[in-house]
Amino acid sequence: MLGFLTKQPLSLLCSGLRIRGLSVLCAQSRKSENPAYAIHRPRAMASSSSSWELPLVAVCQVTSTPDKQQNFKMCAELVREAARLGACLAFLPEAFDFIARDPAETLRLSEPLGGNLLEDYTQLARECGLWLSLGGFHERGQDWEQTQKIYNCHVLLNSKGSVVATYRKTHLCDVEIPGQGPMRESNSTIPGPSLESPVSTPAGKIGLAICYDMRFPELSLALAQAGAEILTYPSAFGSITGPAHWEVLLRARAIETQCYVVAAAQCGRHHEKRASYGHSMVVDPWGTVVARCSEGPGLCLARINLNYLRQVRQHMPVSQHRRPDLYGNLGNPLP
Numbered sequence: 383m384l385g386f387l388t389k390q391p392l393s394l395l396c397s398g399l400r401i402r403g404l405s406v407l408c409a410q411s412r413k414s415e416n417p418a419y420a421i422h423r424p425r426a427m428a429s430s431s432s433s434w435e436l437p438l439v440a441v442c443q444v445t446s447t448p449d450k451q452q453n454f455k456m457c458a459e460l461v462r463e464a465a466r467l468g469a470c471l472a473f474l475p476e477a478f479d480f481i482a483r484d485p486a487e488t489l490r491l492s493e494p495l496g497g498n499l500l501e502d503y504t505q506l507a508r509e510c511g512l513w514l515s516l517g518g519f520h521e522r523g524q525d526w527e528q529t530q531k532i533y534n535c536h537v538l539l540n541s542k543g544s545v546v547a548t549y550r551k552t553h554l555c556d557v558e559i560p561g562q563g564p565m566r567e568s569n570s571t572i573p574g575p576s577l578e579s580p581v582s583t584p585a586g587k588i589g590l591a592i593c594y595d596m597r598f599p600e601l602s603l604a605l606a607q608a609g610a611e612i613l614t615y616p617s618a619f620g621s622i623t624g625p626a627h628w629e630v631l632l633r634a635r636a637i638e639t640q641c642y643v644v645a646a647a648q649c650g651r652h653h654e655k656r657a658s659y660g661h662s663m664v665v666d667p668w669g670t671v672v673a674r675c676s677e678g679p680g681l682c683l684a685r686i687n688l689n690y691l692r693q694v695r696q697h698m699p700v701s702q703h704r705r706p707d708l709y710g711n712l713g714n715p716l717p
């Protein structure tokens with residue numbers, strides 16, 4: 383499962399190229415040091431001597447399977463590597479806990495927020511001293527006894543391991559794309575009741591979302607209007623919609639909100655019936671992809687520069703040019 387990524391030519395792993403000397407990022411395969419996964423590191427900044435002071439974030443890409451223990455092991459390995467490389471915050475994808483073969487197995491493997499899974503990640507955050515965006519775990523909510531259904535819950539932990547925010551996926555993916563196998567998320571999952579206000583972290587103010595949510599710009603506008611500087615879309619994107627829509631959607635959300643967009647993705651084959659597209663990425667507020675993973679497990683890193691974000695917003699103040707008188711206030715302000 384893990385070997386093939388490092389066979390990619392280096393050029394494929396490079397995202398390179400930035401303007402104003404900010405956030406120059408390039409992948410580097412560490413074939414000899416660690417054959418298990420790929421690390422795409424930021425290259426030394428060309429013309430910004432102080433860029434090392436900017437917060438560094440890590441985006442982890444994994445292939446979850448129905449084996450929860452194995453999944454934790456892989457995620458923990460990447461998070462520890464992220465900490466070693468100096469990241470203050472690591473992002474894990476949707477379904478980092480597991481990807482099951484059918485709804486019955488999904489429900490059986492699910493846990494409450496106070497369960498062992500979160501306990502393990504609490505310990506991990508503490509041990510590594512970094513924040514964790516746990517992109518979406520299969521959560522037995524308070525209503526589990528009555529509903530026997532779960533939530534797709536994005537949890538943000540601080541470096542002490544405390545839960546700082548939770549967001550339950552509000553747009554469920556019930557789609558049938560020819561060639562991809564049907565997705566019927568609502569078979570097992572209840573849509574979340576509300577959006578969450580953006581949360582202050584060492585990297586900036588983060589607005590929480592999950593995967594399919596990225597197709598609804600109203601949500602990203604609401605989060606941006608509520609002060610988000612970084613939007614997160616932890617994902618398990620399909621192998622047909624991936625090549626067609628993934629990068630376009632993420633860059634569009636970044637450009638129209640003038641936010642950083644961080645999208646940790648599932649990749650590879652999870653079991654006989656399901657595979658994901660990979661290509662985790664970080665997009666800056668100008669729409670440039672400043673870090674990306676390839677097809678296989680690994681991580682990529684990016685620096686978040688909020689001065690750059692402010693510049694982009696100053697030069698092109700689109701948020702002040704909206705015409706709610708014509709089309710309503712898309713993305714109502716959050717409480």
Ligand SMILES: O=C(O)CNC(=O)[C@H](CS)NC(=O)CCC(=O)C(=O)O
Pocket residue numbers: 476477480481482488534554555565566567593594597618619620623624627
């Ligand atoms: O199934 C689980 O265990 C966790 N949930 C998911 O993986 C969800 C629902 S199947 N996947 C997506 O939303 C993919 C969206 C997508 O691929 C697109 O928007 O094109």
